Amino acid sequence: MLVLTRKVGEGLVIGEDIEIVIVETRGDSVRIGISAPRSVGVWRKELWDQIREENLRAAAQSPSAPLEDLFPKKEE
Template identity: 60%
Template sequence: MLVLTRKNGETIKIGDDIEITIVSAKNDQVKIGIKAPKSVEILRKEIYDQIQEENQQASKDISSLLMNLKTQK
């Protein structure tokens, strides 16, 4: 993990087309602005993790349903 120190208004570049700007930092909160192409999906990690968990559960449910259909024939 790369750790950088930035002040309000300063920016970090990732590749050619992603910029992360520190909008404000106070107390225990940092507000960031992200400029990226529309093709780049940007999610908070807890939301990303929740989606992954739901997808895994849905996959298990479908597999279970298919197994039940096979045994009923």
Template identity: 55%
Template sequence: MLVLTRQVGEFIAIGDDIWVKIIEVRGATVRVGIQAPRNVEIHRAEVYRRIRESLAESQPG
């Protein structure tokens, strides 16, 4: 895992076409904005897990 320190307004680049911007830091909460191509799905981890579970349940076998 890469750990970085960023200030509000600064970006992190992931590959050539994904950018993460630090929008706001308020106490222990950090708001980020993510810019990525439309074909890249972006979900919070708990939402992603539910999607994966739902897909697994709908698969036969």
């Protein structure tokens, strides 16, 4: 993990099209601004973890058909 120290107004760039800027600090909170293409998902970590867990639970509960049933072999 890369750890950086930034001040209000400073930022960093990820790749060529994602920019993160420190907008404000207040006590132990930091407000950040993120500029990224709409095609890039930006999620709060705790929400991402919750969605991931729900998806894993749903996948475990949902029986899926074996691939052979979905794509039967053609008889020659």
